[in-house]
Amino acid sequence: MTGDRPLVEVRDVSLSFRGVRALSHVSFHVDKGELFSIIGPNGAGKTSMLNCISGRYTPSDGAIYFAGREITRLKPNARAALGIGRTFQNLALFNHMTVLDNILVGRHHLIRSNFLTGALYWFGGAEREELKHRRAVEEIIDFLEISHIRKAIAGTLPYGLRKRVELARALALKPDLILLDEPMAGMNLEEKEDMARYVIDINEEWGTTVVMIEHDMGVVVDISHRVMVLDFGRKIAEGEPDAVMAHPNVKKAYLGEDAAADEAPAEADGRSAVAPAMATAVSGSRVAAQ
Amino acid sequence: MSRLSLVPCGEFKTSYRADTTLFATPLSRNMVFLGVVLLALAPLSIGGWRPVSDYWITLLIQIGYLGIAALGLNILVGFTGQISLGHAAFFGFGAFSSAWLNNTFGVPVALSIPLAGVMTTAVGMIVGIPAARIKGLYLAIATLASQFILQDFFARADWFTGGSAGSLAEPFALFGYVLRGDRQYFYVVLFFLVVMYLFAANMLRTRDGRALVAVRDHYLSAEVMGINLTKYRILSFGISSFYAGIGGALFAHYLQYVSIEGFDILLSVQFLGMIIIGGLGSIMGSLMGTAFMVLLPEAINAVVNILKNTTWGNIPAVTDGLAFFKQAAIGLAIVLFLIFEPDGLARRWRLIKAYWKLYPFSY
Numbered sequence: 189m190t191g192d193r194p195l196v197e198v199r200d201v202s203l204s205f206r207g208v209r210a211l212s213h214v215s216f217h218v219d220k221g222e223l224f225s226i227i228g229p230n231g232a233g234k235t236s237m238l239n240c241i242s243g244r245y246t247p248s249d250g251a252i253y254f255a256g257r258e259i260t261r262l263k264p265n266a267r268a269a270l271g272i273g274r275t276f277q278n279l280a281l282f283n284h285m286t287v288l289d290n291i292l293v294g295r296h297h298l299i300r301s302n303f304l305t306g307a308l309y310w311f312g313g314a315e316r317e318e319l320k321h322r323r324a325v326e327e328i329i330d331f332l333e334i335s336h337i338r339k340a341i342a343g344t345l346p347y348g349l350r351k352r353v354e355l356a357r358a359l360a361l362k363p364d365l366i367l368l369d370e371p372m373a374g375m376n377l378e379e380k381e382d383m384a385r386y387v388i389d390i391n392e393e394w395g396t397t398v399v400m401i402e403h404d405m406g407v408v409v410d411i412s413h414r415v416m417v418l419d420f421g422r423k424i425a426e427g428e429p430d431a432v433m434a435h436p437n438v439k440k441a442y443l444g445e446d447a448a449a450d451e452a453p454a455e456a457d458g459r460s461a462v463a464p465a466m467a468t469a470v471s472g473s474r475v476a477a478q
Numbered sequence: 479m480s481r482l483s484l485v486p487c488g489e490f491k492t493s494y495r496a497d498t499t500l501f502a503t504p505l506s507r508n509m510v511f512l513g514v515v516l517l518a519l520a521p522l523s524i525g526g527w528r529p530v531s532d533y534w535i536t537l538l539i540q541i542g543y544l545g546i547a548a549l550g551l552n553i554l555v556g557f558t559g560q561i562s563l564g565h566a567a568f569f570g571f572g573a574f575s576s577a578w579l580n581n582t583f584g585v586p587v588a589l590s591i592p593l594a595g596v597m598t599t600a601v602g603m604i605v606g607i608p609a610a611r612i613k614g615l616y617l618a619i620a621t622l623a624s625q626f627i628l629q630d631f632f633a634r635a636d637w638f639t640g641g642s643a644g645s646l647a648e649p650f651a652l653f654g655y656v657l658r659g660d661r662q663y664f665y666v667v668l669f670f671l672v673v674m675y676l677f678a679a680n681m682l683r684t685r686d687g688r689a690l691v692a693v694r695d696h697y698l699s700a701e702v703m704g705i706n707l708t709k710y711r712i713l714s715f716g717i718s719s720f721y722a723g724i725g726g727a728l729f730a731h732y733l734q735y736v737s738i739e740g741f742d743i744l745l746s747v748q749f750l751g752m753i754i755i756g757g758l759g760s761i762m763g764s765l766m767g768t769a770f771m772v773l774l775p776e777a778i779n780a781v782v783n784i785l786k787n788t789t790w791g792n793i794p795a796v797t798d799g800l801a802f803f804k805q806a807a808i809g810l811a812i813v814l815f816l817i818f819e820p821d822g823l824a825r826r827w828r829l830i831k832a833y834w835k836l837y838p839f840s841y
Contacts (some may be wrong), residue, residue, distance in 0.1 A: 263701075264702050265705055266704075281696065293689065303681050309680035363740055476597060
């Protein structure tokens with residue numbers, strides 16, 4: 189990876205579904221090693237943006253580059269092989285498989301054996317490969333502290349743990365870029381803090397670039413390097429978390445025209461009044477970045 | 479219940495290799511070995527005394543070749559979450575292919591059976607192409623079409639099937655030694671049964687097997703995990719047809735005659751019945767379900783015969799009703815299983831094992 193090119197570059201991407209414009213002319217870039225958040229009110233097009241990067245949707249206009257290569261029309265499974273992993277807003281685990289198998293599915297593109305060598309298991313190297321990847325998966329299991337449930341059926345787990353297994357599965361891809369769609373939605377305070385710690389560790393220790401959608405402004409402000417705000421499919425702000433929170437457009441998007449005007453004096457002293465307000469609105473919590 | 483561990487106390491795994499074995503415990507492995515050894519002893523006769531009657535040998539052979547085909551269907555339906563109403567046609571295609579290869583090109587039977595599997599795979603993958611795009615009911619109809627197309631092909635392709643006369647199939651021979659009689663052919667079926675089940679179990683615990691199950695459970699996230707949906711949906715049809723082809727070929731060389739009749743939609747539905755009763759997504763369940771489907775008519779027959787010998791047997795209404803009931807029993811069994819045991823015999827078997835593990839305490 190050359191240092192001067194961003195890892196992800198989204199150029200002027202638009203997406204419409206039969207006249208409904210989900211995204212219009214969105215451009216941004218994510219540098220290697222960055223922790224980048226996308227925020228915005230409901231229906232702003234955040235998940236659509238993520239889906240364009242992961243390949244679920246093909247933009248109607250514009251281009252997406254990953255590691256210097258255009259991926260706009262690449263199939264999702266080919267993107268996984270390039271090193272893009274993701275988690276889903278609504279859980280998307282393989283519910284009837286064990287946690288271990290779920291995570292091993294993430295290794296799919298790294299394993300060479302196929303159904304023929306797999307059927308012969310002991311002859312042809314499939315066993316050796318399975319054990320090698322099992323070892324790698326166990327490292328992820330240790331890291332996310334889910335070793336006690338590795339043999340459990342994924343569908344039987346409580347919500348917070350399932351989210352963690354999903355993260356583990358995405359990590360098993362050995363991604364250069366990981367896309368997290370609301371990793372902390374529906375979690376209690378403790379689970380949120382754990383998840384925030386994992387996200388920071390993935391970013392800092394593993395060096396994985398993270399693009400995250402999150403509604404909890406406290407978490408977003410605390411852990412992201414840069415934030416982009418979408419509203420009705422348009423990019424309305426981008427930059428350092430605190431600066432973005434203070435941006436008048438952002439206030440307008442979240443709190444409405446009048447509220448933004450009322451708060452105008454408070455803005456004068458340079459501190460963002462919106463961030464705490466939004467944080468309370470989504471009953472968020474501040475998480476101490478390590 | 480699904481989290482109920484059946485690994486006994488004190489059974490510790492100290493390596494990943496020990497944790498990825500085919501069988502959960504040494505005991506279950508030994509029981510399966512014992513089962514195979516007992517089956518291998520079954521056709522033997524001790525000084526003219528035969529512990530297993532000829533009739534039972536034919537039943538066991540039937541369970542064998544049908545069980546292989548049923549496992550194929552289970553890989554498609556139970557593990558990959560697709561549906562096929564044309565499995566009987568693939569079974570038939572395998573039967574004709576093996577006979578054709580042997581009769582036309584003189585391919586030895588020991589080789590023509592696996593080759594018939596390969597030929598059926600090719601046909602199955604062509605039929606599977608629509609499966610890459612359609613799902614559920616639509617796929618059911620598409621496979622139903624393939625059932626009728628293949629049946630029609632059997633009736634018309636005289637060069638391949640012998641047309642309405644059917645085709646003859648040579649008995650199984652190995653290195654010039656011809657296996658004659660059911661008791662010798664039994665070993666051929668047992669060999670293929672063990673090998674095919676082992677292949678499936680291994681395949682399903684490695685990369686491509688996991689990919690198939692992932693496609694079943696959540697195809698959208700499977701795709702994001704790097705799994706090529708089209709490839710695996712078609713591959714699943716291919717593997718399933720391979721098993722059907724092998725099963726059919728074994729059937730052909732068992733009867734030594736293949737008729738164009740018998741590979742109809744009813745057999746396709748029976749295959750589905752086998753895997754539903756046995757347990758969708760269970761390897762051993764496929765065999766259990768097949769055994770159930772083959773033995774159920776026998777059991778009913780036995781009951782009917784007992785009843786006939788009582789005074790009830792003199793009442794025409796009762797005997798007629800029993801004949802009718804024999805026909806309806808399989809349909810009834812499928813319905814009852816769907817209602818009371820949707821996970822099939824495989825789950826019931828797990829519960830029985832759990833019960834004995836915990837006996838006499840229920841916790």
